[in-house]
Amino acid sequence: MDCLLTIDINTSAVKIHAFDMNGRVICWKKGSYPTFHPQPDYSEQDPEQIFITTLFILKNLLNEHIHPNKYKVKAICFSSSMHSVLPVDKSGNPLGNAIIWADNRGVKEAELLKKLPQHVNIFHTTGTPIHPMSPLIKITWLKNHDAERFAQTYKFISLKEYVIKQLTGEYVIDHSIASSTGLFDIHKLKWHQESLDFAGISTERLSEPVSVFNDSIQLKKEYCVTLGLSPKTKLIIGASDGCLATLGAGIIGEGKATITIGSSGAVRVADKQVLRDEKQRFFNYLLAEDYYISGGPTNNGGVVFEWFAKQFGDFSEGLEFDEILNDLFKTASHVKSGADGLLFLPYLLGERAPLWNANARGMYFGLNINHEQKHFVRATLEGILFEIYSIGKILETHRNFEDVYINGAYASLPLWTQILADMFGKTVHINDNHDSVAMGAALMGLTKLGVYSNLEEAAATVKSIETYHPNTKNHETYMKYFKIFERLSHKLSEDFEEIVLLQQEI
Amino acid sequence: MNNPFILYQEKSKELETFPYIIEFANHKIQNIQLHSHQIKLSEGIKICFITEGKFDWNIDGQPYLLYPNDTSMTCPWQTMGGNKGVFDIGSLMWITIKPQVFEQNGELVLGDWSGISETDQRVIGKILSLNKKPILSRLKSCQQIFQNLETELFAQEMGYRTRINHLIDELLITAVRHLSKQDNLRRDFPQTFLKLEQTLRENLSDPWTVEEMAGLVGLGTTAFTEKVKAFSGFSPLNYLINIRISEAIKLLNREDLSLTDIALETGFYSSQHFSSTFKKLTGYTPREFRKSKD
Numbered sequence: 001m002d003c004l005l006t007i008d009i010n011t012s013a014v015k016i017h018a019f020d021m022n023g024r025v026i027c028w029k030k031g032s033y034p035t036f037h038p039q040p041d042y043s044e045q046d047p048e049q050i051f052i053t054t055l056f057i058l059k060n061l062l063n064e065h066i067h068p069n070k071y072k073v074k075a076i077c078f079s080s081s082m083h084s085v086l087p088v089d090k091s092g093n094p095l096g097n098a099i100i101w102a103d104n105r106g107v108k109e110a111e112l113l114k115k116l117p118q119h120v121n122i123f124h125t126t127g128t129p130i131h132p133m134s135p136l137i138k139i140t141w142l143k144n145h146d147a148e149r150f151a152q153t154y155k156f157i158s159l160k161e162y163v164i165k166q167l168t169g170e171y172v173i174d175h176s177i178a179s180s181t182g183l184f185d186i187h188k189l190k191w192h193q194e195s196l197d198f199a200g201i202s203t204e205r206l207s208e209p210v211s212v213f214n215d216s217i218q219l220k221k222e223y224c225v226t227l228g229l230s231p232k233t234k235l236i237i238g239a240s241d242g243c244l245a246t247l248g249a250g251i252i253g254e255g256k257a258t259i260t261i262g263s264s265g266a267v268r269v270a271d272k273q274v275l276r277d278e279k280q281r282f283f284n285y286l287l288a289e290d291y292y293i294s295g296g297p298t299n300n301g302g303v304v305f306e307w308f309a310k311q312f313g314d315f316s317e318g319l320e321f322d323e324i325l326n327d328l329f330k331t332a333s334h335v336k337s338g339a340d341g342l343l344f345l346p347y348l349l350g351e352r353a354p355l356w357n358a359n360a361r362g363m364y365f366g367l368n369i370n371h372e373q374k375h376f377v378r379a380t381l382e383g384i385l386f387e388i389y390s391i392g393k394i395l396e397t398h399r400n401f402e403d404v405y406i407n408g409a410y411a412s413l414p415l416w417t418q419i420l421a422d423m424f425g426k427t428v429h430i431n432d433n434h435d436s437v438a439m440g441a442a443l444m445g446l447t448k449l450g451v452y453s454n455l456e457e458a459a460a461t462v463k464s465i466e467t468y469h470p471n472t473k474n475h476e477t478y479m480k481y482f483k484i485f486e487r488l489s490h491k492l493s494e495d496f497e498e499i500v501l502l503q504q505e506i
Numbered sequence: 507m508n509n510p511f512i513l514y515q516e517k518s519k520e521l522e523t524f525p526y527i528i529e530f531a532n533h534k535i536q537n538i539q540l541h542s543h544q545i546k547l548s549e550g551i552k553i554c555f556i557t558e559g560k561f562d563w564n565i566d567g568q569p570y571l572l573y574p575n576d577t578s579m580t581c582p583w584q585t586m587g588g589n590k591g592v593f594d595i596g597s598l599m600w601i602t603i604k605p606q607v608f609e610q611n612g613e614l615v616l617g618d619w620s621g622i623s624e625t626d627q628r629v630i631g632k633i634l635s636l637n638k639k640p641i642l643s644r645l646k647s648c649q650q651i652f653q654n655l656e657t658e659l660f661a662q663e664m665g666y667r668t669r670i671n672h673l674i675d676e677l678l679i680t681a682v683r684h685l686s687k688q689d690n691l692r693r694d695f696p697q698t699f700l701k702l703e704q705t706l707r708e709n710l711s712d713p714w715t716v717e718e719m720a721g722l723v724g725l726g727t728t729a730f731t732e733k734v735k736a737f738s739g740f741s742p743l744n745y746l747i748n749i750r751i752s753e754a755i756k757l758l759n760r761e762d763l764s765l766t767d768i769a770l771e772t773g774f775y776s777s778q779h780f781s782s783t784f785k786k787l788t789g790y791t792p793r794e795f796r797k798s799k800d
Binding site for chain 1: 694699737744749759787788790794
């Protein structure tokens with residue numbers, strides 16, 4: 001029987017899934033790797049570790065499940081997180097670790113670019129917000145602060161390109177990953193000169209951009225042998241995880257949006273048109289040629305609730321962390337919507353959309369003498385979701401959506417999903433796939449293999465298994481609190497800045 | 507209870523039958539005396555338990571404040587003493603044990619008296635040698651062990667030798683277990699795991715065992731293996747191999763290193779062991795991998 005593998009290189013792990021030709025999961029395996037923080041603002045990963053982990057997991061999955069069951073691997077489709085930068089020398093050897101999306105060392109470079117007139121055109125041309133996360137800013141940082149490494153660099157590539165280079169010997173980048181670099185013209189599908197000039201590089205120092213459906217690359221002979229794969233196995237380069245999660249949620253087409261909440265989060269819509277926001281609050285990334293995923297990312301998703309659980313969860317009975325989280329969710333469910341008047345701003349990690357303020361900080365507001373621990377639990381959860389709603393609300397000024405589709409480990413918890421339905425006042429759906437990114441990569445791969453004639457048809461096969469309807473009364477309550485939430489978030493910007501200055505002195 | 511005492515090996519007859527105990531004391535300080543606690547190297551593994559007062563100490567160049575129920579644990583290569591060279595007012599108990607072998611790389615042989623298995627002794631040695639925090643806070647269970655030691659040593663009832671040997675084993679195990687647990691709260695396994703990974707990378711040439719890795723993060727081997735597997739997708743040993751190969755690939759890019767150098771540096775027994783593991787995973791021998799880059 002034929003099968004398709006998807007390889008997703010995300011921030012914490014590589015996940016490899018095997019799908020049958022009907023898009024059903026046969027088996028999967030993951031292998032994690034760490035993020036290093038040599039300085040507080042830095043987030044780095046070891047490219048060799050990511051490559052070896054990928055190879056290891058791939059090999060084990062093949063040997064344990066695929067080969068013994070006589071599956072034939074028709075194709076492998078790749079996905080990865082966005083925005084990583086890895087400088088490599090002429091022989092393809094990494095010059096240090098990869099700098100990943102969470103790395104904020106380029107704050108000053110981003111501020112500088114935002115003051116220059118060309119930043120408006122760079123933003124609208126490349127679709128990527130001017131932010132330290134973007135490779136444009138990271139490469140500029142290297143130029144300004146690590147001139148030696150910058151000069152030695154033969155190419156600036158992403159972790160996905162590195163893994164593909166190791167497996168095939170080729171430097172190629174898909175249009176989707178390229179569209180998240182801040183260096184790529186998402187309308188003309190080529191590197192954008194204005195960005196290159198700012199970063200001080202030429203196109204030779206980047207990989208060749210190719211279609212997400214590209215399958216011209218070939219697995220090196222040695223890997224065919226060790227992995228037991230036929231040299232005819234197609235390698236489909238694929239797209240970025242954020243875009244594929246949207247495809248995997250089945251929302252290609254009008255009137256739909258996805259909410260993803262894992263440790264961070266995002267609200268996204270998919271369309272054939274670029275979404276133009278004059279205030280530069282939303283990204284436009286390419287899922288595929290002519291398919292744009294637009295939306296806003298938040299730093300403060302599940303990670304904030306995990307922070308809360310670590311500080312205030314009850315560890316006395318030697319419970320595991322998951323059990324402690326569940327206990328807290330139970331506690332939260334015993335408090336009414338609105339947490340009896342306690343509000344929480346969740347900006348513990350600064351915030352991207354819609355504030356785009358790295359200095360934003362967290363706060364509990366409205367505390368009175370009757371508030372108990374359970375109100376804090378509820379308010380924390382609601383604060384995280386108000387932030388998601390604030391992205392969705394502004395997104396709605398550009399695109400109408402009536403149905404919301406959920407993915408990510410946190411968003412799909414019943415309590416969270418219900419609160420989202422109530423806040424948005426919309427029907428919220430949970431899909432039948434446990435991993436939207438893998439599903440999206442599979443749908444893309446199967447489209448390339450001709451199983452589906454286009455991505456819309458592929459997306460239509462995703463079915464929702466659970467639907468949450470909004471409670472009108474709760475919706476009204478949330479809207480009252482949200483007004484204050486939104487106002488506070490803007491009002492406090494001066495105070496955020498001042499407290500951050502003090503925090504930086506520590 | 508006995509009056510405060512300090513017993514020294516070769517001076518106090520109580521210690522004659524226990525040549526591995528260098529010092530054993532239950533000490534009360536009522537007034538501060540100059541030079542009463544100068545900073546110097548311990549002669550062995552020194553464990554101090556504070557019963558009363560507040561002590562301002564310096565261990566390996568770092569200042570520490572110790573309060574009742576705190577325990578300090580220092581190795582022969584670490585200096586310790588009062589921050590001002592004196593004992594502060596208060597009471598404390600301590601014991602210094604001289605292992606047969608204790609190297610800074612973690613090699614530890616306690617001696618024939620100890621009932622701790624060879625494997626566990628290696629784990630203890632490793633944990634102590636990598637430990638950077640010599641203070642065990644609020645470890646009250648040490649007090650009971652010290653008191654039992656004192657009773658046995660002075661009463662010398664039938665079987666006291668065996669009892670004392672056991673009590674010292676127990677003291678070591680209690681302290682080291684606490685040491686590996688206090689920094690590795692179960693609420694944050696990812697953080698614990700990241701710290702373990704950093705330790706492994708810094709000591710990659712060591713032949714790590716699962717027992718040692720588990721001991722280092724304060725877990726039993728079964729629980730450790732399960733947690734690592736659930737978190738990372740790998741068994742602990744496979745995770746380690748991944749790190750070894752990742753580092754080896756980096757070193758392979760350096761022309762000046764021989765394959766044997768790389769193998770040993772990254773913790774393989776030999777260049778053959780390195781080559782076969784490398785080939786099994788990547789399909790290349792290290793030599794071919796090097797060439798493929800040119």
